[in-house]
Structure formats: structure tokens, C-alpha cells
Amino acid sequence: MPTDNPPVITRFAPSPTGFLHIGGARTALFNWLFARANDGKMLLRIEDTDRERSTDEAVDAILDGLSWLGLDWDGEPVSQFSRAARHREVAEKMVADGKAYYCFATPEELTEMREKARAEGRPPRYDGRWRDRDPSEAPAGARGVIRLKAPVEGETVVDDKVQGEVRFPNKDLDDLVLLRSDGSPTYMLAVVVDDHDMGATHIIRGDDHLTNAARQTLIYQALGWQVPIMAHIPLIHGPDGAKLSKRHGALGAEAYRALGYLPEALRNYLVRLGWAHGDDEIISTEEMIEWFGFDGMNKAAARFDFAKLEALNGHYIRHADDAYLADSIARILPEIDVDTPLGNNLEPAERDVLVAAMPGLKERAKTLVELIDSAAYLFIKRPLPFEEKARRILDEGGSDVLRKLTPALAALEQWSAESTEQAVRDFAEANDLKLGKVAQPLRAALTGRTISPGVFDVLAVLGKEECIARLQDVI
Numbered sequence: 001m002p003t004d005n006p007p008v009i010t011r012f013a014p015s016p017t018g019f020l021h022i023g024g025a026r027t028a029l030f031n032w033l034f035a036r037a038n039d040g041k042m043l044l045r046i047e048d049t050d051r052e053r054s055t056d057e058a059v060d061a062i063l064d065g066l067s068w069l070g071l072d073w074d075g076e077p078v079s080q081f082s083r084a085a086r087h088r089e090v091a092e093k094m095v096a097d098g099k100a101y102y103c104f105a106t107p108e109e110l111t112e113m114r115e116k117a118r119a120e121g122r123p124p125r126y127d128g129r130w131r132d133r134d135p136s137e138a139p140a141g142a143r144g145v146i147r148l149k150a151p152v153e154g155e156t157v158v159d160d161k162v163q164g165e166v167r168f169p170n171k172d173l174d175d176l177v178l179l180r181s182d183g184s185p186t187y188m189l190a191v192v193v194d195d196h197d198m199g200a201t202h203i204i205r206g207d208d209h210l211t212n213a214a215r216q217t218l219i220y221q222a223l224g225w226q227v228p229i230m231a232h233i234p235l236i237h238g239p240d241g242a243k244l245s246k247r248h249g250a251l252g253a254e255a256y257r258a259l260g261y262l263p264e265a266l267r268n269y270l271v272r273l274g275w276a277h278g279d280d281e282i283i284s285t286e287e288m289i290e291w292f293g294f295d296g297m298n299k300a301a302a303r304f305d306f307a308k309l310e311a312l313n314g315h316y317i318r319h320a321d322d323a324y325l326a327d328s329i330a331r332i333l334p335e336i337d338v339d340t341p342l343g344n345n346l347e348p349a350e351r352d353v354l355v356a357a358m359p360g361l362k363e364r365a366k367t368l369v370e371l372i373d374s375a376a377y378l379f380i381k382r383p384l385p386f387e388e389k390a391r392r393i394l395d396e397g398g399s400d401v402l403r404k405l406t407p408a409l410a411a412l413e414q415w416s417a418e419s420t421e422q423a424v425r426d427f428a429e430a431n432d433l434k435l436g437k438v439a440q441p442l443r444a445a446l447t448g449r450t451i452s453p454g455v456f457d458v459l460a461v462l463g464k465e466e467c468i469a470r471l472q473d474v475i
């Protein structure tokens with residue numbers, strides 16, 4: 001459909017001071033979805049102007065987290081720090097155009113202003129003392145900062161797609177610093193110049209940036225640039241309503257990977273934190289792209305709920321392709337701390353076994369880590385270690401049952417879930433035993449546990465030789 005609107009360009013602009021945390025991942029997802037939903041682009045800007053706190057490891061962790069989540073970006077990531085010369089050029093042009101001015105207030109003067117304001121019960125504001133002074137009055141040798149000549153009257157309106165019209169009295173937005181005396185840009189200036197130069201049409205970010213949006217609007221207006229469309233999404237809170245903390249799940253994306261979550265489950269979980277499509281809970285990525293927009297976004301803070309994420313993850317595991325699950329396990333084995341006979345590498349032969357056993361395994365697991373744990377019986381070396389309950393079942397008559405059953409199984413020529421099931425049923429009937437009285441010790445002997453996939457699947461997957469050997473071990 002032909003349209004006059006410019007193509008949608010969103011951006012994700014993380015500060016590389018730590019991993020990609022869950023709030024950042026949600027912001028990235030929303031920007032990605034909005035771009036994909038509108039045939040647009042999502043750009044990536046690394047806000048690395050804080051040289052002391054920004055690290056290359058954090059940049060890598062963020063890119064890695066985004067890639068794992070399946071959120072790709074268009075073009076090369078932009079480094080904000082590398083654009084400092086451009087930021088400075090814009091600030092100087094604003095001075096030349098009378099939209100900004102040099103301020104030479106000393107740190108002592110600024111402290112005094114703050115203290116005076118505090119004493120009078122006002123918010124601390126710069127009093128505009130250099131606003132209308134002639135630069136020739138500048139103290140000799142001083143470099144000064146560049147401040148925005150912001151309007152003192154009226155109000156600034158942020159027409160937000162989520163928050164609605166939010167009004168800020170201009171008297172509360174003072175003449176903010178654009179360029180520091182060392183020539184480096186402030187965050188506020190850098191964001192505006194970068195968003196403009198990158199052609200961002202839509203800014204979707206956490207609502208902790210709402211006041212910044214008002215300040216940035218003033219900078220856009222001073223520059224005569226069009227203000228992008230803004231959407232400030234509610235922050236994520238913990239289940240108790242308090243600000244999200246580590247205790248609540250404010251972990252990095254790589255931590256979710258290592259906990260055994262699938263990226264599609266996390267996407268589904270995250271999209272529901274601040275956006276809804278009716279009452280839908282299970283939403284595929286294709287559906288998200290089809291349905292995503294400002295309409296479904298809500299204003300109320302979203303609550304993070306680990307149990308819900310787990311349940312969703314279990315759903316995605318149950319419906320996932322077996323080979324995909326095996327490969328997902330292979331991917332996380334080196335980075336997780338789980339005691340498994342697989343070690344931290346999945347050999348090709350092990351992968352084959354895992355894929356074959358997957359239909360039985362995936363029914364129960366809520367995470368890949370649980371899946372790995374429940375697959376232990378496949379790879380464990382004889383003689384098996386037994387869980388206490390399993391040991392008891394065998395000691396309290398189970399081994400005797402198995403002693404009688406084993407010849408019947410050993411006599412089978414064709415070994416499958418069906419043939420072994422038939423043999424076990426026949427045996428139970430002939431000996432007047434309930435099926436469970438045979439199946440329970442069988443499970444214990446073959447897996448060392450009392451919970452496992454269906455016991456006939458276990459028999460089939462392990463193969464005749466291994467099963468008979470495990471049975472011999474206990475009888």
C-alpha cells in the first residue's frame with residue numbers, strides 16, 4: 001500500500017555498563033517488533049559516552065544476548081562516543097544560532113545556587129545567570145559549558161503513545177548543559193543528535209526516560225528538528241510490586257540461557273510485560289509481528305513472575321522439535337553448572353540418543369536444565385547410582401520381581417516399546433501382579449529413579465543389551 005509516511009526506524013540504545021538485563025531485553029524486543037511489524041528497521045546504538053563505566057565485555061554481552069534472543073538489528077551498531085565531534089559541532093552551531101549559550105558559572109556558584117534553592121524549598125535549578133551575558137565577559141582562559149537557552153514560560157508537551165499527553169512546566173526544565181567544558185557532549189544532547197542523524201522515527205524505551213523526553217523535546221525544538229514519535233513503556237516490577245531486583249529475576253539474558261530457557265519462550269514472556277493481545281498468553285513470534293503496536297501497550301507497571309515464565313518455557317519445550325532441543329542443550333552444556341554424565345560436551349553419538357529419547361523426556365521438563373537432568377539415565381555408566389526411593393523399591397521385593405521378569409525380556413527377538421510392553425503385561429498377568437508392581441522396579445533398575453519418561457520408552461531407547469545388563473546388576 002503506498003503511503004506518504006517515512007519508513008519506520010526504531011532504535012535500541014543500551015548503555016554498555018553491564019549485561020543485557022531483562023528490562024533492556026524487553027525494550028529491545030518492543031523496538032524490534034515495532035520495526036518488523038511495520039516493515040521498518042531497528043538500529044542499535046551503544047551509548048558508551050560514560051568512559052569509566054562502559055566496557056567492551058558489556059558490549060559483547062549485550063550483542064550476544066540480543067543474538068541469542070533472536071533480535072537482530074539493521075546495519076552496524078553505532079558507537080555514541082565515536083560521534084563526539086558531531087555532538088560538539090551541533091552544540092556550537094546552536095550557540096551561533098542563539099539557541100544556546102556559554103556559561104562560566106564556577107562549581108562554587110552552582111553549589112550556592114543549589115543550596116539556596118534547597119533552603120527555599122525549590123527544586124535545584126540553574127538560575128540562568130549567563131543566559132543573556134555577552135561572551136566577552138567570560139573570565140580569561142575559562143572554557144565554559146554550553147547550555148540550552150530553554151523557554152522559561154509555558155510548557156513542554158510530550159505526546160506519548162503509551163502515557164498520553166504529558167505536560168512539563170518549562171520553569172521546571174532549566175537551561176540544561178549540552179556540552180561540558182572539556183568539549184564532551186552530555187547524554188541529553190548526544191541522544192537527540194544521534195536519534196536525528198540515525199533517522200529514528202519512533203523512540204520506544206522505559207518510562208524512567210519520560211522527563212528526559214521533555215528535555216530532549218526542547219533540544220529538538222531549538223534545532224528545528226522533528227521530534228520522533230515516543231512511547232515510554234512501564235518499567236518491570238517484581239511480583240511484590242517493588243522495583244525489579246536480582247532477587248526477582250533481574251538477570252542478564254545469558255543467565256536465562258544458562259537456566260535453560262528457550263529464546264522463543266522468553267520472547268513470549270517478555271512481550272506480555274507491558275503489551276497484550278486480548279487474553280492471549282501463548283503468542284508465537286509471527287503472531288507478535290502481526291499484532292504488535294501501540295494499541296496493546298498498557299501504562300501500568302508490569303510484574304515479573306518466574307513461575308509464569310517457567311510454565312511458558314515448559315510449553316515451548318513440549319512443542320519444540322527434538323533435534324532443536326538436543327542442539328539447544330549442546331549449546332548450553334559448556335556454560336552451565338549441572339552435574340550430568342554428559343559432561344560439558346554433547347558428542348554426536350550422544351546427540352542421537354538424546355534425540356531418540358526426546359519425545360519421552362520433553363513432556364515433563366520446564367527448562368533445558370531439567371531436560372538434561374532427566375536424560376541422565378541415558379548416559380550414566382553402570383552400575384547405576386540409586387536414589388533412596390528407587391533403592392527401597394528394589395530392596396522391598398522389586399529385585400525379586402525383576403529376577404523373574406528378566407528372562408522373558410531377554411527372550412524377546414524384537415525390541416521396541418510395544419514388544420517390551422507386551423512382554424511385561426503378559427508377565428504381570430501370568431504372575432497375578434498389578435502392572436505397577438512390575439513397572440516400578442523396572443523403572444528403578446533402569447534409571448535409578450522413581451520418576452522418568454514412560455518405562456517402555458526407556459526400555460526402547462536404552463536398547464536390549466543395556467537394559468538386560470542394568471537388570472542383571474540389581475538381581
Ligand code: GLU
Nearest residue numbers: 013014015047191205209
Ligand atoms: N542508554 C539509555 C539506557 O540504557 C537509553 C536511552 C534511550 O533509549 O534514549 O537507559
